[in-house]
Amino acid sequence: xxxxxxxxxxxxxxxxxxxxxxxxxxxxxxxxxxxxxxxxxxxxxxxxxxxxxxxxxxxxxxxxxxxxxxxxxxxxxxxxxxxxxxxxxxxxxxxxxxxxxxxxxxxxxxxxxxxxxxxxxxxxxxxxxxxxxxxxxxxxxxxxxxxxxxxxxxxxxxxxxxxxxxxxxxxxxxxxxxxxxxxxxxxxxxxxxxxxxxxxxxxxxxxxxxxxxxxxxxxxxxxxxxxxxxxxxxxxxxxxxxxxxxxxxxxxxxxxxxxxxxxxxxxxxxxxxxxxxxxxxxxxxxxxxxxxxxxxxxxxxxxxxxxxxxxxxxxxxxxxxxxxxxxxxxxxxxxxxxxxxxxxxxxxxxxxxxxxxxxxxxxxxxxxxxxxxxxxxxxxxxxxxxxxxxxxxxxxxxxxxxxxxxxxxxxxxxxxxxxxxxxxxxxxxxxxxxxxxxxxxxxxxxxxxxxxxxxxxxxxxxxxxxxxxx
Amino acid sequence: xxxxxxxxxxxxxxxxxxxxxxxxxxxxxxxxxxxxxxxxxxxxxxxxxxxxxxxxxxxxxxxxxxxxxxxxxxxxxxxxxxxxxxxxxxxxxxxxxxxxxxxxxxxxxxxxxxxxxxxxxxxxxxxxxxxxxxxxxxxxxxxxxxxxxxxxxxxxxxxxxxxxxxxxxxxxxxxxxxxxxxxxxxxxxxxxxxxxxxxxxxxxxxxxxxxxxxxxxxxxxxxxxxxxxxxxxxxxxxxxxxxxxxxxxxxxxxxxxxxxxxxxxxxxxxxxxxxxxxxxxxxxxxxxxxxxxxxxxxxxxxxxxxxxxxxxxxxxxxxxxxxxxxxxxxxxxxxxxxxxxxxxxxxxxxxxxxxxxxxxxxxxxxxxxxxxxxxxxxxxxxxxxxxxxxxxxxxxxxxxxxxxxxxxxxxxxxxxxxxxxxxxxxxxxxxxxxxxxxxxxxxxxxxxxxxxxxxxxxxxxxxxxxxxxxxxxxxxxxxxxxxxxxxxxxxxxxxxxxxxxxxxxxxxxxxxxxxxxxxx
Numbered sequence: 001x002x003x004x005x006x007x008x009x010x011x012x013x014x015x016x017x018x019x020x021x022x023x024x025x026x027x028x029x030x031x032x033x034x035x036x037x038x039x040x041x042x043x044x045x046x047x048x049x050x051x052x053x054x055x056x057x058x059x060x061x062x063x064x065x066x067x068x069x070x071x072x073x074x075x076x077x078x079x080x081x082x083x084x085x086x087x088x089x090x091x092x093x094x095x096x097x098x099x100x101x102x103x104x105x106x107x108x109x110x111x112x113x114x115x116x117x118x119x120x121x122x123x124x125x126x127x128x129x130x131x132x133x134x135x136x137x138x139x140x141x142x143x144x145x146x147x148x149x150x151x152x153x154x155x156x157x158x159x160x161x162x163x164x165x166x167x168x169x170x171x172x173x174x175x176x177x178x179x180x181x182x183x184x185x186x187x188x189x190x191x192x193x194x195x196x197x198x199x200x201x202x203x204x205x206x207x208x209x210x211x212x213x214x215x216x217x218x219x220x221x222x223x224x225x226x227x228x229x230x231x232x233x234x235x236x237x238x239x240x241x242x243x244x245x246x247x248x249x250x251x252x253x254x255x256x257x258x259x260x261x262x263x264x265x266x267x268x269x270x271x272x273x274x275x276x277x278x279x280x281x282x283x284x285x286x287x288x289x290x291x292x293x294x295x296x297x298x299x300x301x302x303x304x305x306x307x308x309x310x311x312x313x314x315x316x317x318x319x320x321x322x323x324x325x326x327x328x329x330x331x332x333x334x335x336x337x338x339x340x341x342x343x344x345x346x347x348x349x350x351x352x353x354x355x356x357x358x359x360x361x362x363x364x365x366x367x368x369x370x371x372x373x374x375x376x377x378x379x380x381x382x383x384x385x386x387x388x389x390x391x392x393x394x395x396x397x398x399x400x401x402x403x404x405x406x407x408x409x410x411x412x413x414x415x416x417x418x419x420x421x422x423x424x425x426x427x428x429x430x431x432x433x434x435x436x437x438x439x440x441x442x443x444x445x446x447x448x449x450x451x452x453x454x455x456x457x458x459x460x461x462x463x464x465x466x467x468x469x470x
Numbered sequence: 471x472x473x474x475x476x477x478x479x480x481x482x483x484x485x486x487x488x489x490x491x492x493x494x495x496x497x498x499x500x501x502x503x504x505x506x507x508x509x510x511x512x513x514x515x516x517x518x519x520x521x522x523x524x525x526x527x528x529x530x531x532x533x534x535x536x537x538x539x540x541x542x543x544x545x546x547x548x549x550x551x552x553x554x555x556x557x558x559x560x561x562x563x564x565x566x567x568x569x570x571x572x573x574x575x576x577x578x579x580x581x582x583x584x585x586x587x588x589x590x591x592x593x594x595x596x597x598x599x600x601x602x603x604x605x606x607x608x609x610x611x612x613x614x615x616x617x618x619x620x621x622x623x624x625x626x627x628x629x630x631x632x633x634x635x636x637x638x639x640x641x642x643x644x645x646x647x648x649x650x651x652x653x654x655x656x657x658x659x660x661x662x663x664x665x666x667x668x669x670x671x672x673x674x675x676x677x678x679x680x681x682x683x684x685x686x687x688x689x690x691x692x693x694x695x696x697x698x699x700x701x702x703x704x705x706x707x708x709x710x711x712x713x714x715x716x717x718x719x720x721x722x723x724x725x726x727x728x729x730x731x732x733x734x735x736x737x738x739x740x741x742x743x744x745x746x747x748x749x750x751x752x753x754x755x756x757x758x759x760x761x762x763x764x765x766x767x768x769x770x771x772x773x774x775x776x777x778x779x780x781x782x783x784x785x786x787x788x789x790x791x792x793x794x795x796x797x798x799x800x801x802x803x804x805x806x807x808x809x810x811x812x813x814x815x816x817x818x819x820x821x822x823x824x825x826x827x828x829x830x831x832x833x834x835x836x837x838x839x840x841x842x843x844x845x846x847x848x849x850x851x852x853x854x855x856x857x858x859x860x861x862x863x864x865x866x867x868x869x870x871x872x873x874x875x876x877x878x879x880x881x882x883x884x885x886x887x888x889x890x891x892x893x894x895x896x897x898x899x900x901x902x903x904x905x906x907x908x909x910x911x912x913x914x915x916x917x918x919x920x921x922x923x924x925x926x927x928x929x930x931x932x933x934x935x936x937x938x939x940x941x942x943x944x945x946x947x948x949x950x951x952x953x954x955x956x957x958x959x960x961x962x963x964x965x966x967x968x969x970x971x972x973x974x975x976x977x978x979x980x981x982x983x984x985x986x987x988x989x990x
Contacts, residue, residue, distance in 0.1 A: 119836070120523070120946075149537065162718070162813055166519040182534035185518035196541065218610065218622060223544075225606050225626045233631045236639070238989025241491035244533065245631055251540035283515075295723075336723065347723070 044450035045422025047318045047395035048138045050111055050327045051374060052173050054335035055352050056403040057367045057415040058360055064089055064430050071430035076364060079371040080417075083378040085428040086392055088418040088469060092433040093441055095411040097461040098402070101125040102409040103333035104169040106402025111135055111173055111327075113439035113457020128169055131457050132177035134442050135325050136184075138449050140177055143324035148258035151325040152317055154193060155186035156307045157284075157299065161334030161349065165283060171332030178247070186329055188282040190275065190309050197317055198271035200262045216259055223256045261321070268384060269320035275309035277302055295347070300338045304373075311377045319384045319391050328377075330370060333402045342369060352406035363406050367415075374399055378419050395420040396448050414438060423448025424470040431468055437461040444469055481953035486648045488951075489985035490530035492636045492944045495520055497527075497708055499634075501668035501701070506589055507554055508562075513546045525829075525937070526712045528944040547628035548621075555621040567620070575616060579607050582620065591632045592669055593655040603627070636663070640985045649984040654678035657689065660982060664942050665696035665973070667705045686978070693977045697970060703749055706973075709941050710748050713829055715810025716741045724890055725815045731777055732890040739774040740806035740891060746788045747804065751969075758967045759934050760925035763800040767792050778805065779893065797886065797893050800921030802826070805891030812889045816851045819861055819881025826880050830924065831910060832933035835873050855898035858882050879906035883920040931967050932959045935975075942976045954979040 057076060066072035071089060073081055080087055098109035100116025108116050108129050117127030135151060144150035153174050159165045172183035187193050227249060234245035263269050280302035307330065314326045331337060335348035344351065344362050351362040377397070384391035399417040403409045412435065418425060425448055433440075439462035443455055447465050455462040494502060496514035503509040518539055523529025554563060561568030563586050566578040583600045595603075603623050610619035627633055636659055640650030652660060658670040658678040670678070674692055682688035696702060711717040719737035726732075746769040751757050770791045775783035778798070783791055793799045801807060811825045812818055827833045849860035861881075865874035885902045888894050896902060904916035911923040924930050935958050940947050947955065958975045965971035976982060 119834075151537075153538075161723075167521060176534070176536070180534055182532075182536065183521070184536050185538060187538055218614070221606065221609055222622050222626050222629075225602070226630050229602075229626075229630050229632070233635075233637060237491060237637070240990045241637075244491055244493075244535075245635070248535040248540060248631070251535050251537050254537065255540060255544070 043424050045394065045396045045420070045425070045448045046142065046324065047391070047422065048135060048142075048325045048445070048449065049314065049318070049377075049395060049397045050135055050173070051377065051397065051399045052107065052110060052327070052329045053367075053370045053374075053399065053401050054331045054333055055348050055363065055366065056401045056406045058364045059405060059413065061364045062367070062415055063091060066430070068430050068432070069428075071428075076367045077371055079368060079375045080378070083375060083382060083392075083419065086378070086382065086419055086421060088425065088427045089430040090416045090418060090433065090441065090466075090469075091413065091430060092435055093414050093416050093438045094435050095403075095414050096437040097439055097458045098411045101169070103402060106409075106411060107171065107173050107333045108169060109438075109457075110400055110402060111398075111442070112175060113437075113442045113461060115458055116169065123169060126169060128172060128183050129175045129181055131175070132181060133173065133175045134446055134456065135174055135327055136177040137446060137451065139323075139325040141449060141451060145254065145257055147321050147323045148261040148263070149317075149323040150254060151327070152197075152314070152323045153184055153186035153327045153329070154310045154314060155188055155329035155331070156310060157303050157331045157337045158186060158188055158329060159332055160347075161332070161336040163332065163334070170334060171329075173329060174327050180247075186327070190277050190280070190282065190306050190313070193310070193313055194272075194274055197313060197322055198263065201265055201269075201271040201320075216262075219259055220256065223252060223259070227252050227256065263316075263320035263322055268386065269316065272309070272312035272316050275305055275312075277306050277309065280306050282306075295338060297338070297340060301340045303337070303339075304341055307373055308376060311373070311380060315377070315380045315384065315391065318381075318395070319386070330373070339366060339369070342366065355407035359407070374417070381420075389421075392419065393421045396422040396425055396445060398445060416441065418445075418469065423450070426470055431466075433466060436466065437463065440464060440466050481956055485950045485953075486986035486988075487954070487979075487981035487984050488945065488990065489638060489981075490945065490990060491638075492528070492530045493533045494634055494636070495528045498663060498667050501666065501704075503550065505666075505668045505671070506586075507550065509550055509553065513550060516546065517542045524940045524944070524946045526709065526941040526944075528941065529946055530944050531946065543629045543634060544625075547625045550628055551621040551624035554624060555617040557617075560617055560620070563620075567616075571616060575611070576604060576608070579604055579620065579623070582623075586624075587627050589669060589675075590627055592636075592659050593653075638985055640987075643984070646987075648987050649980075650987050651684075651984050654681060654683045657683040658692075661689065661692055661696060661977065664976065664982075665693065665705060666699060666701045667708065668701065671699075686983075689977055689983070690974065693974050697973055703753060706752060706969075707745055707749065709938070710745065712941070713937055714744065714807065715825060716744050716806040719806050719810055722809060722812075722890075728815055729888075729890045731892070736774065736777055736890070737806075737809070739771065739777075740804070740809065742788060743769055743774060744801070744804050744806045747801070750790070753970075757969050759931060759969055759972075760967050763802060763921040763925040765793075765801070766795045766799050768798070768804060774805070777892070795918055797918075799918045800925075802884070802921045802924065803887070803917050805887075808884050808887035809889065809891035815889055817857055817881075817885060817887075817889050819857050819885060820865075820874070820877050821881070822884050823877035823879070823881035826924070827876055827910065829937075830933060831927070831930050832936055833876065833910065833929075835877060855900040856902060857885050857897065858903060876908060876910055879908040880911065880920065882906050883914055884917050886917060928963075931962065934967075935959045935962050935972055938972055938976060939979075939981075942973075943981055951981065954981045 062074050062076045064071035064073050064077060073084060095106065095109050097113045097115055098105040104126060105116040108114060111133035112129040112131045114129040114131040117130055119126050139151040159171050163170050167183055167185045174184040176182045176184060230245055230249040230252065234242045234249065237245065279298040281296060281299045284296045284299045310328060314328055317323050317326060338345050338347050342365055344365065348366055351359050378392060381392035381395060382390045386394060397419040401415055403411050404414050416438065419427065439457045442457055443453060443462060444465040446453060446456060454464050496517050499514035500512040503513060518536060520527035521532045521534065523532035553559060557569060564578060564581040566572040566581055571578060580600065583595050583603055587603065588595050606626055607619045607623045610622045631637065638652055638656045641653050643649055643651050655678050658674045662668060662670040662674055677683055677688060677692055683692065719741045720734040722737055724732045750769065751762055767790050769788045770780065770783050771786050771788050772784050775791060780791060808822065811821045824835060827835060849863065854860045861878055865871060865878055883904045883906050886893055886904050905914065907913040911927060914920045914923050936947055936955055939951060939955060939958065958979060961975045962972045
């Protein structure tokens, strides 16, 4: 037997080995180029947010009754009543592209429409994605080098289970739209996020002693020097090595461009109130090497506070033009954390596997709470006046999960919601697509941003945009 | 060679070795700052985690730079530079720098560049580079203090590619056009990161400066010296934490009613058991890889011994404890090895078997896909009393059997250990049969004999060498490494599979001693 011969080509090796441009083609080709009539100039959506909720829902308590044009919200969706007119409930979408490990394939397909990538030496259950996530496609179109940051990923109580704080197919939802399709780790520390995003709006940090140059100018001088050095060095390297330094260089240039695009305070843009998140350890998963239990009651108890704080920051990051594209992850697909404020002291994953009435009731309670949180987010977006319309009105917000029914891990009839009016999206409705692949939804979302393609993700699971969402 | 792992391959003219550009991992960044600047608070822990890639997080091909990492490099550099230039520390950068400044400022900055920056870059700073750094200092110095301007210069150094990456340009090898060899400084970097996970120490830099790393003998001398350094043990511990399922034992979740004795503390003690065992074996004991699988002892403290039901151990410190060789004996029977791969309350022989076959035998068993996948279901816990019966039914289908015949028997041999690593004779009132026969290992009567079979397996020994090459070289190995693996394995075998010898062997391959003339 030949061990070495069996070694599969690593995705990265393949892509970097043959040159990034040429190998980016297979996925570009299948994305199609035909113009769509309804994506008219001037009416395209201006902001995109995706929100991931782990563990699906309880169908019997979830789907609205009433008519498509006048849905009556179910118990689980009831908390969203106040934004119902801007909410589009999408029934009958199957996540057909989620082929692979049952949790991992779900979160990977969520924004990519991709089957799970090949396994590696370590990722023995399978790899990441064959396609970028749509948020990155949108970011490149409307945010990158225009806003301070191309996109922003945040997560609450993330990497809880067997990923132990590490980026892994079981918790990765966002994938770069460069040839290497790298999974993007989310930001985890709410206080650091606040400092990074709103530090210049609220100068609470004392400047470096003796630093009299404007902080911006100082940073720029240093970055200019560093960028020049990256460029100089990469020019002396071979093509693969150069690609690595150039990725770093690209990110530094984005950061430098962002320096001069810091948020400017106005009636619309103001720093959110800094929440007190004492007791919350954002890297409680990362520390699993040390002694201590993963059931971190102190951190878990702070999830509602931290979640609202992150949503506040996400809303203002959009309103302040810090970015136009964001992703928020509530935990990961394992969701091995507890809900002390709901009096649920086992972790969510345990309730998902418990199909007794008690387990189902717990899952209903959890899903309802996520609706309350989503209502908080949409409500906050709907409070921000962008000049005659609200932030929500010019946005598209995609809310979903990695599976539909917790106990079976099925991925048909996914609990997917769209909100906002960006690109002419029309809410207040319940549409039933009768077992249509969710790749069609992904291409529809891209269309709302003026992206003309007719297919997205794995083409075998995409038959074109959904009808009737605008 | 039994099994012919590598197969007939002409190794007389090996391919030019691969030498991709490597970036410091979080482990290396922390060690580097500790040794460079006495920064001991592990600043890289704030960086996003590496992609696991080759299994050790240092696979050069999967080192991506997400925005947040680029940002974190910048903020870490700012924070470290500020610490290094505060009044209490600035004198350590260069004695001239402590207030009041001694002599001319620019001269002092130059001495920081020649000392600290050269160590950070792990090479001599070229005159033009030194001019550039000095100019950055002077540009800031117009409006800022000496220390703030110096801090800015150090910020640039610490987020620059010469610090974060390990670029290599090599020098010609007489008589060869297809390869270059690392310069003395570059070889020092290869050696120090392989053995210490950190920057070269003074002795290594001096050896490089004296030209001693241009000869195999000089490299060997330094390799032996570095392997004896206490910090080398951290590197082997890091390797095993990533190879074996022991890093996250304290986070394993189990039903408290079913397993009242289990808790996070026991998990971390199990990790300590395996770490202590391996560390003692390699650095103080006989140190052979087969010996790890047949050792009739382990390292326990009172609490873990009581948990295992092994009497006669007192005190909270870990000590060598003799084993009966019937229930426990060898690495495979340590609690962490049997509890770590399990993610549920019932055991799963498939995941236990897969761990051994994939990680320790380097056999790639593909996951089921397509039509087969849709039929895959973990057996119901109540469908039969023992795991053997539950899993045999599901994997007896022809589509499953091809792979599962390699995995399941190996897992069945460990069924006497429950999901939290405690011994059991029965499952649901039925006596467990741990015997088996695997195409990969032959037949065995139970867990201890399975360890014996692993110890006798040339494939397992070669796999271990391959894992070290992957970690040591920061790559996924492939066809082009076959010859290096072959020669390393032969020497490993010749040394009775001594692990320290294997580590030294890693510095004797073409891969370690050369780089391709045409850059990748």
